[in-house]
Amino acid sequence: MEKCSNCPIKDKCIAEITNHKQYCRWVESRDKAKIDRVIELSNKEYPSITTQIINVVSSVGRIVDDAIHGKQILVSEEEKINRLNICRECEWFESENERCKKCGCWLAIKTYMKSEHCPINKW
């Protein structure tokens, strides 16, 4: 995606990072509060490596626990697609790698796991 000349983000196009064209409209509105929010969103980083490791280990623990107790491990394909579509509209979504910047998870995997949930309860 070509970067707009009035984009306040230094390196990349915010719409490309987040998959949100609404942020381009916020910039065009020249509303300072909205532009500040766009800058804030573009600066979001993944959680620390330690937090990401803890998240992965916790996730694996929940999956193993479900497996041991004979519970369903995966959601249906339809549910996975629903979850992923919610993520794709989320401000924490990182489109290049399809990862969540809130938890650091790879969403193609996370959205398929029955025991997993969105860290901010969007699904």
Ligand code: SF4
């Ligand atoms: S898991 Fe939740 S916070 Fe992360 S991208 Fe998806 S909807 Fe957004």
